[in-house]
Amino acid sequence: MSLIDSVSLPRSLRLPRVDGLVQWIVPLAIIAIWQVASVTGFVPTRVLPAPSDVLLAGWKLLLSGELARNIWVSFWRASIGFLIGGSIGFAFGLANGLSQLSSKLTDTTLQMVRNVPHLALIPLVILWFGIDESAKLFLVALGVFFPIYLNTLHGIRTVDPQLIEMGRIYGMTDGELFRRVIFPGALPSIVVGIRFALGIMWLTLIVAETIAASSGLGYMAMQAREFMLIDVVVLSILIYALLGKLADSASRVLERLTLSWHPAYWKR
Amino acid sequence: MQTALRTSLPDTELATRANFAPHARVVREERPVQTSGLPLSIRGLRKSYGDNEVLRGIDLHIPAGQFVAIVGKSGCGKSTLLRLIAGLEKFDAGSISLGDAVKPEDIRVMFQEPRLLPWARVLSNVEVGLGRDRASSDAHSRAEKALTEVGLTDKRDQWPSILSGGQKQRVALARALVSRPRVLAFDEPLGALDALTRISMQRLLERVWRDQGFTAILVTHDVAEAVALADRVLVIEEGRIAHDVVVNTARPRQRGSAELAGLEGSILNHLLSADDRT
Numbered sequence: 001m002s003l004i005d006s007v008s009l010p011r012s013l014r015l016p017r018v019d020g021l022v023q024w025i026v027p028l029a030i031i032a033i034w035q036v037a038s039v040t041g042f043v044p045t046r047v048l049p050a051p052s053d054v055l056l057a058g059w060k061l062l063l064s065g066e067l068a069r070n071i072w073v074s075f076w077r078a079s080i081g082f083l084i085g086g087s088i089g090f091a092f093g094l095a096n097g098l099s100q101l102s103s104k105l106t107d108t109t110l111q112m113v114r115n116v117p118h119l120a121l122i123p124l125v126i127l128w129f130g131i132d133e134s135a136k137l138f139l140v141a142l143g144v145f146f147p148i149y150l151n152t153l154h155g156i157r158t159v160d161p162q163l164i165e166m167g168r169i170y171g172m173t174d175g176e177l178f179r180r181v182i183f184p185g186a187l188p189s190i191v192v193g194i195r196f197a198l199g200i201m202w203l204t205l206i207v208a209e210t211i212a213a214s215s216g217l218g219y220m221a222m223q224a225r226e227f228m229l230i231d232v233v234v235l236s237i238l239i240y241a242l243l244g245k246l247a248d249s250a251s252r253v254l255e256r257l258t259l260s261w262h263p264a265y266w267k268r
Numbered sequence: 269m270q271t272a273l274r275t276s277l278p279d280t281e282l283a284t285r286a287n288f289a290p291h292a293r294v295v296r297e298e299r300p301v302q303t304s305g306l307p308l309s310i311r312g313l314r315k316s317y318g319d320n321e322v323l324r325g326i327d328l329h330i331p332a333g334q335f336v337a338i339v340g341k342s343g344c345g346k347s348t349l350l351r352l353i354a355g356l357e358k359f360d361a362g363s364i365s366l367g368d369a370v371k372p373e374d375i376r377v378m379f380q381e382p383r384l385l386p387w388a389r390v391l392s393n394v395e396v397g398l399g400r401d402r403a404s405s406d407a408h409s410r411a412e413k414a415l416t417e418v419g420l421t422d423k424r425d426q427w428p429s430i431l432s433g434g435q436k437q438r439v440a441l442a443r444a445l446v447s448r449p450r451v452l453a454f455d456e457p458l459g460a461l462d463a464l465t466r467i468s469m470q471r472l473l474e475r476v477w478r479d480q481g482f483t484a485i486l487v488t489h490d491v492a493e494a495v496a497l498a499d500r501v502l503v504i505e506e507g508r509i510a511h512d513v514v515v516n517t518a519r520p521r522q523r524g525s526a527e528l529a530g531l532e533g534s535i536l537n538h539l540l541s542a543d544d545r546t
Contacts, residue, residue, distance in 0.1 A: 166383040169356065171372050171399035184387040261387040261427045
Protein backbone atom coordinates (compact mmCIF):
# COMPACT_ATOMS: atom_id res chain seq x y z
CA MET A 1 0.00 0.00 0.00
CA SER A 2 2.68 2.43 1.05
CA LEU A 3 4.65 1.44 -2.02
CA ILE A 4 1.76 2.36 -4.31
CA ASP A 5 1.38 5.70 -2.52
CA SER A 6 5.01 6.59 -2.89
CA VAL A 7 5.00 5.65 -6.56
CA SER A 8 1.82 7.45 -7.52
CA LEU A 9 2.65 10.68 -5.69
CA PRO A 10 5.28 12.03 -8.11
CA ARG A 11 2.99 11.29 -11.04
CA SER A 12 0.26 13.51 -9.64
CA LEU A 13 2.79 16.32 -9.25
CA ARG A 14 3.57 16.25 -12.95
CA LEU A 15 1.12 18.90 -14.07
CA PRO A 16 2.04 20.51 -17.39
CA ARG A 17 2.31 24.01 -15.88
CA VAL A 18 4.67 22.82 -13.17
CA ASP A 19 6.68 20.87 -15.77
CA GLY A 20 7.49 24.06 -17.66
CA LEU A 21 8.82 25.71 -14.50
CA VAL A 22 10.90 22.79 -13.23
CA GLN A 23 13.64 23.37 -15.78
CA TRP A 24 14.22 26.90 -14.43
CA ILE A 25 14.71 25.85 -10.80
CA VAL A 26 18.45 25.12 -11.16
CA PRO A 27 19.41 28.32 -13.06
CA LEU A 28 17.42 30.46 -10.60
CA ALA A 29 18.98 28.70 -7.62
CA ILE A 30 22.49 29.29 -9.03
CA ILE A 31 21.73 33.00 -9.43
CA ALA A 32 20.37 33.20 -5.88
CA ILE A 33 23.49 31.53 -4.42
CA TRP A 34 25.68 33.81 -6.55
CA GLN A 35 23.86 36.92 -5.27
CA VAL A 36 24.25 35.82 -1.64
CA ALA A 37 27.94 35.02 -2.18
CA SER A 38 28.58 38.47 -3.70
CA VAL A 39 26.63 40.43 -1.08
CA THR A 40 28.38 38.69 1.79
CA GLY A 41 31.74 39.40 0.16
CA PHE A 42 32.56 35.69 -0.23
CA VAL A 43 33.19 36.38 -3.94
CA PRO A 44 34.93 39.76 -4.53
CA THR A 45 33.04 41.91 -7.06
CA ARG A 46 36.30 42.46 -8.95
CA VAL A 47 36.23 38.77 -9.84
CA LEU A 48 32.50 38.35 -10.33
CA PRO A 49 29.96 41.17 -9.90
CA ALA A 50 26.66 40.42 -8.16
CA PRO A 51 23.72 39.46 -10.40
CA SER A 52 22.01 42.68 -9.32
CA ASP A 53 24.98 44.70 -10.65
CA VAL A 54 24.89 42.80 -13.92
CA LEU A 55 21.18 43.47 -14.17
CA LEU A 56 21.79 47.15 -13.49
CA ALA A 57 24.47 47.32 -16.18
CA GLY A 58 22.00 45.65 -18.54
CA TRP A 59 19.34 48.20 -17.65
CA LYS A 60 21.71 51.11 -18.36
CA LEU A 61 22.76 49.66 -21.71
CA LEU A 62 19.12 49.04 -22.54
CA LEU A 63 18.23 52.66 -21.82
CA SER A 64 21.07 53.95 -23.97
CA GLY A 65 19.87 51.68 -26.80
CA GLU A 66 23.31 50.11 -27.07
CA LEU A 67 22.22 46.66 -25.88
CA ALA A 68 19.30 46.33 -28.27
CA ARG A 69 21.42 47.53 -31.18
CA ASN A 70 24.22 45.08 -30.46
CA ILE A 71 21.86 42.14 -29.96
CA TRP A 72 20.06 43.02 -33.18
CA VAL A 73 23.31 43.25 -35.16
CA SER A 74 24.47 39.88 -33.84
CA PHE A 75 21.09 38.28 -34.42
CA TRP A 76 21.02 39.59 -37.99
CA ARG A 77 24.53 38.28 -38.75
CA ALA A 78 23.68 34.90 -37.22
CA SER A 79 20.46 34.50 -39.21
CA ILE A 80 21.83 35.61 -42.57
CA GLY A 81 24.96 33.50 -42.17
CA PHE A 82 22.84 30.53 -41.14
CA LEU A 83 20.52 30.93 -44.10
CA ILE A 84 23.37 31.17 -46.61
CA GLY A 85 25.48 28.32 -45.18
CA GLY A 86 22.45 26.21 -44.39
CA SER A 87 20.95 26.42 -47.87
CA ILE A 88 24.25 25.63 -49.57
CA GLY A 89 24.83 22.70 -47.20
CA PHE A 90 21.30 21.43 -47.77
CA ALA A 91 21.68 21.74 -51.55
CA PHE A 92 24.96 19.79 -51.55
CA GLY A 93 23.49 17.21 -49.17
CA LEU A 94 20.55 16.66 -51.52
CA ALA A 95 22.69 16.54 -54.64
CA ASN A 96 25.23 14.12 -53.20
CA GLY A 97 22.58 11.97 -51.54
CA LEU A 98 20.57 11.61 -54.73
CA SER A 99 23.25 11.53 -57.42
CA GLN A 100 26.25 9.22 -57.52
CA LEU A 101 28.00 11.51 -59.99
CA SER A 102 27.63 14.60 -57.84
CA SER A 103 28.79 12.65 -54.80
CA LYS A 104 31.90 11.36 -56.59
CA LEU A 105 32.69 14.85 -57.83
CA THR A 106 32.37 16.84 -54.63
CA ASP A 107 32.21 14.66 -51.52
CA THR A 108 35.96 14.07 -51.13
CA THR A 109 36.70 17.77 -51.52
CA LEU A 110 34.06 18.72 -48.99
CA GLN A 111 35.33 16.15 -46.50
CA MET A 112 38.84 17.61 -46.79
CA VAL A 113 37.60 21.15 -46.25
CA ARG A 114 35.54 19.93 -43.31
CA ASN A 115 38.66 18.86 -41.45
CA VAL A 116 40.06 22.39 -41.47
CA PRO A 117 38.78 24.12 -38.31
CA HIS A 118 36.86 27.00 -39.82
CA LEU A 119 37.98 29.40 -37.09
CA ALA A 120 41.56 28.84 -38.25
CA LEU A 121 40.58 30.78 -41.35
CA ILE A 122 39.99 33.98 -39.36
CA PRO A 123 43.36 35.62 -40.27
CA LEU A 124 42.79 34.82 -43.93
CA VAL A 125 39.20 36.01 -43.79
CA ILE A 126 40.28 39.30 -42.24
CA LEU A 127 42.80 39.74 -45.03
CA TRP A 128 40.12 39.03 -47.62
CA PHE A 129 37.13 40.89 -46.20
CA GLY A 130 38.61 43.18 -43.57
CA ILE A 131 36.40 43.46 -40.49
CA ASP A 132 33.40 44.01 -42.70
CA GLU A 133 30.01 42.27 -42.37
CA SER A 134 30.95 39.82 -45.10
CA ALA A 135 33.79 38.41 -42.98
CA LYS A 136 31.40 37.42 -40.20
CA LEU A 137 28.76 36.10 -42.61
CA PHE A 138 31.40 34.04 -44.41
CA LEU A 139 32.61 32.43 -41.20
CA VAL A 140 29.12 31.68 -39.89
CA ALA A 141 28.02 30.27 -43.25
CA LEU A 142 31.11 28.06 -43.40
CA GLY A 143 30.58 26.80 -39.86
CA VAL A 144 26.90 26.04 -40.43
CA PHE A 145 27.48 24.40 -43.80
CA PHE A 146 29.03 21.14 -42.59
CA PRO A 147 26.58 19.87 -39.97
CA ILE A 148 23.69 20.52 -42.35
CA TYR A 149 25.50 19.00 -45.32
CA LEU A 150 26.55 15.86 -43.45
CA ASN A 151 23.18 15.24 -41.82
CA THR A 152 21.17 15.86 -44.98
CA LEU A 153 23.44 13.46 -46.86
CA HIS A 154 23.21 10.85 -44.12
CA GLY A 155 19.44 11.25 -43.89
CA ILE A 156 18.91 10.71 -47.59
CA ARG A 157 21.26 7.75 -47.78
CA THR A 158 19.58 5.96 -44.90
CA VAL A 159 15.97 6.22 -46.12
CA ASP A 160 14.48 2.71 -45.92
CA PRO A 161 15.12 1.13 -49.37
CA GLN A 162 11.98 -0.98 -48.93
CA LEU A 163 9.90 2.20 -48.84
CA ILE A 164 11.63 3.47 -51.97
CA GLU A 165 10.89 0.16 -53.73
CA MET A 166 7.28 0.46 -52.58
CA GLY A 167 7.07 3.99 -53.99
CA ARG A 168 8.40 2.83 -57.34
CA ILE A 169 6.00 -0.11 -57.49
CA TYR A 170 3.12 2.24 -56.86
CA GLY A 171 4.15 4.34 -59.82
CA MET A 172 5.60 7.41 -58.10
CA THR A 173 7.53 9.71 -60.37
CA ASP A 174 10.99 10.87 -59.24
CA GLY A 175 9.50 14.13 -57.95
CA GLU A 176 6.77 12.37 -56.00
CA LEU A 177 9.22 9.83 -54.65
CA PHE A 178 11.35 12.66 -53.32
CA ARG A 179 8.44 14.61 -51.88
CA ARG A 180 6.57 11.71 -50.32
CA VAL A 181 9.31 9.24 -49.38
CA ILE A 182 12.89 10.49 -49.51
CA PHE A 183 12.58 13.97 -48.02
CA PRO A 184 10.26 13.04 -45.13
CA GLY A 185 12.49 10.05 -44.43
CA ALA A 186 15.58 12.25 -44.27
CA LEU A 187 13.92 14.94 -42.18
CA PRO A 188 14.72 13.60 -38.68
CA SER A 189 18.41 13.59 -39.59
CA ILE A 190 18.21 17.06 -41.20
CA VAL A 191 16.63 18.47 -38.03
CA VAL A 192 19.52 17.04 -35.98
CA GLY A 193 21.87 18.84 -38.39
CA ILE A 194 20.00 22.10 -37.84
CA ARG A 195 20.36 21.80 -34.06
CA PHE A 196 24.10 21.21 -34.36
CA ALA A 197 24.38 24.08 -36.81
CA LEU A 198 22.61 26.50 -34.45
CA GLY A 199 25.21 25.84 -31.77
CA ILE A 200 28.09 26.32 -34.19
CA MET A 201 26.41 29.47 -35.51
CA TRP A 202 26.63 31.25 -32.12
CA LEU A 203 30.12 29.99 -31.39
CA THR A 204 31.48 31.19 -34.71
CA LEU A 205 29.78 34.56 -34.52
CA ILE A 206 30.93 35.37 -31.01
CA VAL A 207 34.54 34.40 -31.80
CA ALA A 208 34.47 36.43 -35.00
CA GLU A 209 32.94 39.44 -33.27
CA THR A 210 35.41 39.25 -30.43
CA ILE A 211 38.38 39.29 -32.79
CA ALA A 212 37.29 41.62 -35.53
CA ALA A 213 34.19 43.77 -35.35
CA SER A 214 32.92 47.25 -34.61
CA SER A 215 29.47 46.22 -33.36
CA GLY A 216 27.61 43.22 -31.97
CA LEU A 217 27.60 41.34 -28.70
CA GLY A 218 31.16 40.04 -29.01
CA TYR A 219 32.37 43.55 -29.71
CA MET A 220 30.44 44.85 -26.70
CA ALA A 221 32.13 42.30 -24.44
CA MET A 222 35.61 43.16 -25.79
CA GLN A 223 35.04 46.88 -25.35
CA ALA A 224 33.90 46.30 -21.77
CA ARG A 225 37.09 44.31 -21.08
CA GLU A 226 39.20 47.23 -22.32
CA PHE A 227 37.50 49.51 -19.77
CA MET A 228 37.44 46.86 -17.02
CA LEU A 229 33.59 46.84 -17.03
CA ILE A 230 33.36 43.32 -15.69
CA ASP A 231 29.57 43.56 -15.16
CA VAL A 232 29.08 44.15 -18.91
CA VAL A 233 31.38 41.21 -19.74
CA VAL A 234 29.29 38.92 -17.52
CA LEU A 235 26.12 40.39 -18.99
CA SER A 236 27.28 39.53 -22.51
CA ILE A 237 28.06 35.96 -21.45
CA LEU A 238 24.60 35.59 -19.91
CA ILE A 239 22.98 36.91 -23.07
CA TYR A 240 24.87 34.25 -25.08
CA ALA A 241 23.37 31.63 -22.80
CA LEU A 242 19.87 33.01 -23.30
CA LEU A 243 20.25 33.28 -27.07
CA GLY A 244 21.59 29.74 -27.23
CA LYS A 245 18.58 28.52 -25.28
CA LEU A 246 16.31 30.47 -27.62
CA ALA A 247 17.85 28.85 -30.71
CA ASP A 248 17.47 25.44 -29.10
CA SER A 249 13.80 26.11 -28.31
CA ALA A 250 13.24 27.23 -31.90
CA SER A 251 14.67 23.97 -33.20
CA ARG A 252 12.45 22.02 -30.81
CA VAL A 253 9.40 23.80 -32.18
CA LEU A 254 10.63 22.90 -35.66
CA GLU A 255 10.92 19.26 -34.59
CA ARG A 256 7.42 19.20 -33.20
CA LEU A 257 6.00 20.78 -36.35
CA THR A 258 7.76 18.54 -38.87
CA LEU A 259 8.14 15.27 -37.00
CA SER A 260 4.72 14.95 -35.42
CA TRP A 261 4.42 11.49 -36.98
CA HIS A 262 7.48 10.22 -35.12
CA PRO A 263 6.70 8.35 -31.86
CA ALA A 264 9.89 9.80 -30.29
CA TYR A 265 8.39 13.29 -30.45
CA TRP A 266 5.02 12.43 -28.96
CA LYS A 267 4.24 13.93 -25.59
CA ARG A 268 4.17 11.30 -22.91
CA MET B 269 1.39 -37.71 -58.81
CA GLN B 270 -1.09 -34.94 -59.34
CA THR B 271 -4.10 -37.21 -59.40
CA ALA B 272 -3.02 -38.86 -56.20
CA LEU B 273 -3.20 -35.58 -54.39
CA ARG B 274 -6.34 -34.33 -56.08
CA THR B 275 -9.16 -34.62 -53.59
CA SER B 276 -12.88 -34.42 -54.00
CA LEU B 277 -15.34 -33.25 -51.42
CA PRO B 278 -17.61 -35.83 -49.76
CA ASP B 279 -21.25 -35.07 -50.54
CA THR B 280 -22.30 -35.17 -46.91
CA GLU B 281 -20.03 -32.34 -45.95
CA LEU B 282 -21.25 -30.16 -48.79
CA ALA B 283 -24.80 -30.64 -47.61
CA THR B 284 -24.10 -29.71 -44.02
CA ARG B 285 -22.18 -26.64 -45.05
CA ALA B 286 -25.03 -25.48 -47.26
CA ASN B 287 -27.41 -25.88 -44.34
CA PHE B 288 -25.05 -24.11 -42.05
CA ALA B 289 -24.65 -20.93 -44.03
CA PRO B 290 -27.33 -20.63 -46.69
CA HIS B 291 -27.56 -16.85 -46.41
CA ALA B 292 -23.89 -16.32 -46.92
CA ARG B 293 -24.09 -18.26 -50.16
CA VAL B 294 -27.04 -16.31 -51.47
CA VAL B 295 -25.31 -13.02 -50.76
CA ARG B 296 -22.23 -14.14 -52.63
CA GLU B 297 -24.26 -15.19 -55.66
CA GLU B 298 -26.17 -11.92 -55.83
CA ARG B 299 -23.02 -9.83 -56.15
CA PRO B 300 -22.23 -8.78 -59.70
CA VAL B 301 -19.67 -11.25 -60.96
CA GLN B 302 -16.46 -9.34 -61.64
CA THR B 303 -14.25 -11.18 -64.03
CA SER B 304 -11.49 -8.67 -63.43
CA GLY B 305 -8.70 -11.20 -62.97
CA LEU B 306 -6.00 -11.60 -65.57
CA PRO B 307 -4.79 -14.97 -66.84
CA LEU B 308 -1.08 -15.57 -66.51
CA SER B 309 1.14 -17.66 -68.76
CA ILE B 310 4.74 -18.41 -68.00
CA ARG B 311 7.02 -20.24 -70.42
CA GLY B 312 10.54 -21.50 -69.74
CA LEU B 313 11.27 -18.87 -67.13
CA ARG B 314 14.87 -18.78 -65.91
CA LYS B 315 16.66 -16.55 -63.48
CA SER B 316 20.09 -16.69 -61.91
CA TYR B 317 22.01 -14.51 -59.51
CA GLY B 318 25.64 -14.88 -60.51
CA ASP B 319 26.41 -18.61 -60.62
CA ASN B 320 23.36 -19.49 -58.58
CA GLU B 321 20.53 -20.56 -60.87
CA VAL B 322 17.42 -19.87 -58.84
CA LEU B 323 14.71 -20.66 -61.40
CA ARG B 324 15.45 -23.45 -63.87
CA GLY B 325 12.64 -23.30 -66.34
CA ILE B 326 9.17 -22.62 -64.96
CA ASP B 327 6.15 -23.42 -67.16
CA LEU B 328 2.87 -22.37 -65.69
CA HIS B 329 -0.60 -21.28 -66.69
CA ILE B 330 -2.90 -19.61 -64.19
CA PRO B 331 -6.49 -19.02 -65.35
CA ALA B 332 -8.06 -15.63 -64.62
CA GLY B 333 -9.26 -15.26 -61.06
CA GLN B 334 -7.58 -18.37 -59.66
CA PHE B 335 -6.06 -18.35 -56.18
CA VAL B 336 -2.65 -20.01 -56.42
CA ALA B 337 -0.36 -20.68 -53.48
CA ILE B 338 3.34 -21.29 -53.98
CA VAL B 339 5.13 -23.25 -51.29
CA GLY B 340 8.63 -24.58 -50.94
CA LYS B 341 11.65 -24.56 -48.72
CA SER B 342 13.46 -21.28 -48.19
CA GLY B 343 15.78 -20.53 -51.07
CA CYS B 344 13.78 -22.65 -53.50
CA GLY B 345 13.04 -19.62 -55.67
CA LYS B 346 9.39 -19.03 -54.76
CA SER B 347 9.88 -15.39 -53.81
CA THR B 348 11.99 -14.82 -56.91
CA LEU B 349 9.18 -16.21 -59.06
CA LEU B 350 6.76 -13.79 -57.41
CA ARG B 351 9.08 -10.82 -57.89
CA LEU B 352 9.46 -11.69 -61.57
CA ILE B 353 5.70 -11.95 -62.03
CA ALA B 354 5.25 -8.59 -60.29
CA GLY B 355 7.88 -7.04 -62.55
CA LEU B 356 10.22 -6.14 -59.70
CA GLU B 357 13.14 -7.91 -61.35
CA LYS B 358 14.17 -8.89 -64.85
CA PHE B 359 14.37 -12.53 -65.91
CA ASP B 360 17.14 -14.13 -67.96
CA ALA B 361 15.09 -16.28 -70.31
CA GLY B 362 11.52 -17.29 -71.03
CA SER B 363 8.36 -15.24 -71.02
CA ILE B 364 5.63 -14.01 -68.73
CA SER B 365 2.41 -12.95 -70.39
CA LEU B 366 -0.53 -11.33 -68.66
CA GLY B 367 -2.80 -10.78 -71.62
CA ASP B 368 -2.92 -7.52 -73.47
CA ALA B 369 -3.31 -3.91 -72.30
CA VAL B 370 -1.96 -4.38 -68.81
CA LYS B 371 -1.59 -1.15 -66.84
CA PRO B 372 0.87 -0.83 -63.95
CA GLU B 373 -2.08 -0.42 -61.57
CA ASP B 374 -3.37 -3.85 -62.60
CA ILE B 375 -0.64 -5.68 -60.70
CA ARG B 376 -0.08 -5.09 -57.00
CA VAL B 377 2.25 -6.69 -54.49
CA MET B 378 1.89 -7.12 -50.76
CA PHE B 379 5.07 -7.82 -48.80
CA GLN B 380 5.85 -9.42 -45.48
CA GLU B 381 6.54 -5.94 -44.11
CA PRO B 382 3.65 -3.47 -44.39
CA ARG B 383 5.96 -0.79 -45.86
CA LEU B 384 3.68 2.06 -44.85
CA LEU B 385 4.98 5.62 -44.93
CA PRO B 386 5.34 6.47 -41.22
CA TRP B 387 4.93 10.19 -41.95
CA ALA B 388 1.61 9.83 -43.75
CA ARG B 389 -1.74 9.23 -42.07
CA VAL B 390 -3.47 5.92 -42.72
CA LEU B 391 -5.76 7.36 -45.39
CA SER B 392 -2.89 8.99 -47.33
CA ASN B 393 -1.02 5.71 -47.17
CA VAL B 394 -3.97 4.01 -48.86
CA GLU B 395 -4.13 6.78 -51.47
CA VAL B 396 -0.54 5.93 -52.46
CA GLY B 397 -2.00 2.74 -53.94
CA LEU B 398 -3.99 4.67 -56.54
CA GLY B 399 -0.88 5.16 -58.64
CA ARG B 400 -1.42 7.76 -61.31
CA ASP B 401 -4.98 8.39 -60.09
CA ARG B 402 -3.70 9.88 -56.82
CA ALA B 403 -4.48 13.40 -58.00
CA SER B 404 -8.02 12.60 -59.15
CA SER B 405 -10.95 14.12 -57.31
CA ASP B 406 -12.37 10.82 -56.09
CA ALA B 407 -9.05 9.66 -54.61
CA HIS B 408 -10.28 10.30 -51.08
CA SER B 409 -13.53 8.41 -51.44
CA ARG B 410 -11.85 5.49 -53.15
CA ALA B 411 -9.26 5.24 -50.39
CA GLU B 412 -12.00 5.40 -47.77
CA LYS B 413 -13.88 2.62 -49.51
CA ALA B 414 -10.77 0.45 -49.51
CA LEU B 415 -10.27 1.14 -45.81
CA THR B 416 -13.85 0.09 -45.16
CA GLU B 417 -13.21 -3.17 -46.98
CA VAL B 418 -10.46 -4.04 -44.51
CA GLY B 419 -12.50 -2.73 -41.56
CA LEU B 420 -10.26 0.16 -40.54
CA THR B 421 -12.43 3.19 -41.29
CA ASP B 422 -12.01 4.51 -37.75
CA LYS B 423 -8.21 4.58 -38.09
CA ARG B 424 -8.13 6.80 -41.19
CA ASP B 425 -6.53 9.79 -39.44
CA GLN B 426 -4.01 7.87 -37.33
CA TRP B 427 -0.26 7.62 -37.77
CA PRO B 428 0.82 4.10 -38.80
CA SER B 429 3.11 3.76 -35.77
CA ILE B 430 0.21 3.40 -33.36
CA LEU B 431 -1.33 0.49 -35.28
CA SER B 432 -0.75 -3.15 -34.38
CA GLY B 433 1.10 -5.46 -36.79
CA GLY B 434 -2.15 -6.92 -38.10
CA GLN B 435 -3.72 -3.49 -38.58
CA LYS B 436 -0.67 -2.28 -40.49
CA GLN B 437 -0.95 -5.26 -42.82
CA ARG B 438 -4.63 -4.49 -43.33
CA VAL B 439 -3.73 -0.92 -44.32
CA ALA B 440 -1.16 -2.37 -46.73
CA LEU B 441 -3.90 -4.62 -48.12
CA ALA B 442 -6.23 -1.64 -48.56
CA ARG B 443 -3.42 0.18 -50.39
CA ALA B 444 -2.96 -2.81 -52.70
CA LEU B 445 -6.72 -3.11 -53.30
CA VAL B 446 -7.58 0.55 -53.87
CA SER B 447 -6.58 0.54 -57.54
CA ARG B 448 -8.75 -2.55 -58.18
CA PRO B 449 -5.81 -4.71 -59.30
CA ARG B 450 -6.36 -7.66 -61.60
CA VAL B 451 -3.40 -9.60 -60.24
CA LEU B 452 -2.44 -9.46 -56.57
CA ALA B 453 0.86 -11.02 -55.53
CA PHE B 454 1.42 -11.78 -51.84
CA ASP B 455 4.97 -12.35 -50.61
CA GLU B 456 4.40 -14.04 -47.23
CA PRO B 457 2.17 -11.18 -46.13
CA LEU B 458 1.17 -12.90 -42.91
CA GLY B 459 4.57 -14.32 -41.97
CA ALA B 460 5.20 -11.81 -39.19
CA LEU B 461 1.77 -12.02 -37.53
CA ASP B 462 0.67 -14.01 -34.50
CA ALA B 463 -1.49 -17.11 -35.00
CA LEU B 464 -4.91 -15.57 -34.32
CA THR B 465 -4.26 -12.42 -36.34
CA ARG B 466 -3.04 -14.67 -39.15
CA ILE B 467 -6.30 -16.58 -39.28
CA SER B 468 -8.44 -13.44 -39.35
CA MET B 469 -6.17 -11.98 -42.04
CA GLN B 470 -6.50 -15.19 -44.06
CA ARG B 471 -10.28 -14.85 -43.89
CA LEU B 472 -10.01 -11.22 -44.96
CA LEU B 473 -7.79 -12.14 -47.92
CA GLU B 474 -10.22 -14.86 -48.99
CA ARG B 475 -13.18 -12.49 -48.71
CA VAL B 476 -11.68 -9.67 -50.77
CA TRP B 477 -10.47 -12.17 -53.36
CA ARG B 478 -14.00 -13.56 -53.69
CA ASP B 479 -15.50 -10.08 -53.84
CA GLN B 480 -13.12 -8.63 -56.38
CA GLY B 481 -12.18 -11.65 -58.45
CA PHE B 482 -8.52 -10.79 -59.00
CA THR B 483 -5.96 -13.46 -59.75
CA ALA B 484 -4.16 -14.15 -56.47
CA ILE B 485 -0.65 -15.52 -56.13
CA LEU B 486 0.39 -16.25 -52.57
CA VAL B 487 3.93 -17.21 -51.63
CA THR B 488 4.00 -18.81 -48.20
CA HIS B 489 6.05 -21.21 -46.13
CA ASP B 490 2.92 -22.26 -44.26
CA VAL B 491 1.37 -25.25 -46.03
CA ALA B 492 -1.76 -25.07 -43.85
CA GLU B 493 -2.31 -21.50 -45.02
CA ALA B 494 -1.79 -22.56 -48.62
CA VAL B 495 -4.38 -25.34 -48.55
CA ALA B 496 -6.85 -23.21 -46.58
CA LEU B 497 -6.82 -20.36 -49.09
CA ALA B 498 -5.79 -21.59 -52.52
CA ASP B 499 -7.52 -23.30 -55.42
CA ARG B 500 -4.20 -24.76 -56.33
CA VAL B 501 -0.91 -25.27 -54.54
CA LEU B 502 2.38 -25.28 -56.44
CA VAL B 503 5.35 -26.94 -54.76
CA ILE B 504 8.66 -25.56 -55.97
CA GLU B 505 11.84 -27.54 -55.56
CA GLU B 506 15.23 -26.53 -56.86
CA GLY B 507 13.89 -23.90 -59.19
CA ARG B 508 11.23 -26.10 -60.81
CA ILE B 509 7.56 -26.79 -60.16
CA ALA B 510 7.73 -30.22 -58.53
CA HIS B 511 4.02 -30.66 -57.79
CA ASP B 512 0.85 -28.96 -58.92
CA VAL B 513 -1.91 -29.78 -56.46
CA VAL B 514 -5.56 -28.84 -56.98
CA VAL B 515 -7.58 -28.12 -53.83
CA ASN B 516 -11.22 -28.77 -54.63
CA THR B 517 -12.62 -28.23 -51.16
CA ALA B 518 -15.64 -25.93 -51.29
CA ARG B 519 -15.55 -22.50 -49.66
CA PRO B 520 -15.95 -21.26 -47.02
CA ARG B 521 -13.48 -23.86 -45.82
CA GLN B 522 -13.57 -25.40 -42.41
CA ARG B 523 -10.22 -24.68 -40.81
CA GLY B 524 -8.69 -27.80 -39.32
CA SER B 525 -10.98 -30.18 -41.22
CA ALA B 526 -9.64 -33.69 -41.78
CA GLU B 527 -9.70 -33.15 -45.51
CA LEU B 528 -7.47 -30.06 -45.49
CA ALA B 529 -5.24 -31.63 -42.85
CA GLY B 530 -4.78 -34.69 -45.06
CA LEU B 531 -3.87 -32.56 -48.02
CA GLU B 532 -1.48 -30.51 -45.93
CA GLY B 533 0.13 -33.70 -44.66
CA SER B 534 0.75 -35.10 -48.10
CA ILE B 535 2.26 -31.84 -49.37
CA LEU B 536 4.49 -31.65 -46.29
CA ASN B 537 5.56 -35.24 -46.93
CA HIS B 538 6.67 -34.31 -50.41
CA LEU B 539 8.64 -31.35 -49.11
CA LEU B 540 10.29 -33.45 -46.43
CA SER B 541 11.00 -36.45 -48.64
CA ALA B 542 12.78 -34.14 -51.04
CA ASP B 543 14.83 -33.14 -48.04
CA ASP B 544 15.73 -36.77 -47.35
CA ARG B 545 16.82 -37.35 -50.92
CA THR B 546 19.40 -34.59 -50.82
